[in-house]
Amino acid sequence: MEDHGSAALRRLLAALPEAVHETHARLGDATGVVEPSRVLDVLRLLRDDRELDFAMLTDLCAVDYLPRVPRFEVVYHLYSPARNQRVRIKARVPEADARIPSAVSLYASADWMEREAWDLYGIRFEGHPDLRRILLYDEFEGHPLRKDYPKERRQPLVGPRN
Amino acid sequence: MAEPYFPSPPLRSDDDFERDLHTEHQVLNMGPSHPATHGTVKFLIELDGESIVNLDVQVGYLHRGFEKECESGTWYQAIPYTDRLNYNSAVLANLAFCMAVEKLLELETPERCQWLRVLASELSRLGDHLTRCGAACLELQAMTPFLYGIEARELTWDHLEMLCGARVTSNYIRIGGVKHDMPSGFPESCRDYIARTRTLLRDFDDVVTSNRIFVDRLRDTGVIDRETCMRYAVTGPILRSTGDPLDLRKSEPYLVYDQIDFDVPVGTVGDNYDRYLVCVEEMHQSLRILEQCLAKLERLGSGPVNVLDPRVRWPAKGRVFNRMEELIQHFKSVTEGPRVPAGEGYAAVESANGELGFYLVSDGSAVPVKVRCRPPSFINLAPMAGMLKGAMLADLIPTFDFINMVGGECDR
Numbered sequence: 001m002e003d004h005g006s007a008a009l010r011r012l013l014a015a016l017p018e019a020v021h022e023t024h025a026r027l028g029d030a031t032g033v034v035e036p037s038r039v040l041d042v043l044r045l046l047r048d049d050r051e052l053d054f055a056m057l058t059d060l061c062a063v064d065y066l067p068r069v070p071r072f073e074v075v076y077h078l079y080s081p082a083r084n085q086r087v088r089i090k091a092r093v094p095e096a097d098a099r100i101p102s103a104v105s106l107y108a109s110a111d112w113m114e115r116e117a118w119d120l121y122g123i124r125f126e127g128h129p130d131l132r133r134i135l136l137y138d139e140f141e142g143h144p145l146r147k148d149y150p151k152e153r154r155q156p157l158v159g160p161r162n
Numbered sequence: 163m164a165e166p167y168f169p170s171p172p173l174r175s176d177d178d179f180e181r182d183l184h185t186e187h188q189v190l191n192m193g194p195s196h197p198a199t200h201g202t203v204k205f206l207i208e209l210d211g212e213s214i215v216n217l218d219v220q221v222g223y224l225h226r227g228f229e230k231e232c233e234s235g236t237w238y239q240a241i242p243y244t245d246r247l248n249y250n251s252a253v254l255a256n257l258a259f260c261m262a263v264e265k266l267l268e269l270e271t272p273e274r275c276q277w278l279r280v281l282a283s284e285l286s287r288l289g290d291h292l293t294r295c296g297a298a299c300l301e302l303q304a305m306t307p308f309l310y311g312i313e314a315r316e317l318t319w320d321h322l323e324m325l326c327g328a329r330v331t332s333n334y335i336r337i338g339g340v341k342h343d344m345p346s347g348f349p350e351s352c353r354d355y356i357a358r359t360r361t362l363l364r365d366f367d368d369v370v371t372s373n374r375i376f377v378d379r380l381r382d383t384g385v386i387d388r389e390t391c392m393r394y395a396v397t398g399p400i401l402r403s404t405g406d407p408l409d410l411r412k413s414e415p416y417l418v419y420d421q422i423d424f425d426v427p428v429g430t431v432g433d434n435y436d437r438y439l440v441c442v443e444e445m446h447q448s449l450r451i452l453e454q455c456l457a458k459l460e461r462l463g464s465g466p467v468n469v470l471d472p473r474v475r476w477p478a479k480g481r482v483f484n485r486m487e488e489l490i491q492h493f494k495s496v497t498e499g500p501r502v503p504a505g506e507g508y509a510a511v512e513s514a515n516g517e518l519g520f521y522l523v524s525d526g527s528a529v530p531v532k533v534r535c536r537p538p539s540f541i542n543l544a545p546m547a548g549m550l551k552g553a554m555l556a557d558l559i560p561t562f563d564f565i566n567m568v569g570g571e572c573d574r
Contacts, residue, residue: 027265027507055392059536063523075521077508081392084413088508109395112544135222135573144230151234
């Protein structure tokens, strides 16, 4: 696998070669696809390496690639203010076992963004301290950003009892 | 000796007066639409007297399924939805989305278009900061500065209307360009506007910046440090108020920001007062940028404001009415929309609240697979509970004001 000139990917391939499935840098975005169970090792390496110093987890989201297998992808966008560099880390998660370790212990910003990904895609972030719905209400059924959730489906806005 | 029947009370030392008096904790519901929280959000506050022990910020009241809607229409149909994210600065969301689509299409926009985009972005930023500072004063019971701010914002929106055709939902930035060039007479009018806004900002400054009541409410409230900002990925004026000069316009210059002379103001302690000062100074810097844009646009003279790429641009009307090929192309462009090459891309702009980015995934069809908005309002709101732990209930209002959560963008 190639590092495409990205210091982050080079370090990642040197330190955790078995955790990385593929890399690309199309359109200038250095991207690494990693094993979901090793995602915390990958993020910890990128955050704690003095040469990389990815101090910010800028964005975390999920993508539904139905009907592809594995169906979901969890996408992490990291930014290093000290080096002014970005890297994208992706982990593919199967539908039957939609779980991935939570990154809250490494990045506080993961807290709300993981809650959002759980809310809208139904991906469980294991070890998250408070995995509740965030944009929708507790009684909402299903996860609306999944491609098999029909856009027209309406649900009653049930709130807490008065 | 017998004890006196009425023992004299022990003398109170200063420590006794300083000691905290603990009360029974009570839970207070604030919101979902409390008058002092512009934006629909609910706070579940555990109070010890007037001190905040715990705070749960509950968002989502304005969730409209933005991403779901975008993923069921064409790439063009998503642009008006982006207007409705942060309705104080719609152009910035248009811009971030279009830049991400252009990244997937590998398009380079013409120079004149880029200057127009900067012009519209800075007008938008002014509108956002004026709303934030004005509304903050209003919520701290100061009506006059609010009116100064709103007068300046109305003038800002008048000029956005001249440029875009709408005050709030501009829908100005298009894939590969902008809707149209600025109208005749715009530069002169805009220069008057810049002068008037400077006067209004001075008036605002006179009433507010060294006003004892305002300063007391803002100083040392809602303090956040740089380290916490990094952990929470907080960007924009909140991060800059801690002294970190991170601004995408400088760190990763997009459009023509690298050719523009402007400064990035920073604070020192990261409290609400610093955030206020940073916002005010950013408005002065935006006015500077506007002047440079107007001068440059006049120097450039007329030129194309859109790319000449048939994938995203419609053919000229005259040709559509008179030629078969152009008619077919127009029909297909309108009904099917542009096809974007398969791939993924992330592009971000420095919005009024921080990094506003779009992560887009295309499978090569005319409908996006994924439109992810990285909303600064949502991400900047997450550390709010930590910022207010131990603070007084009244500190919640200015802190929430200067986080500047905008429901449309936070809840999408």
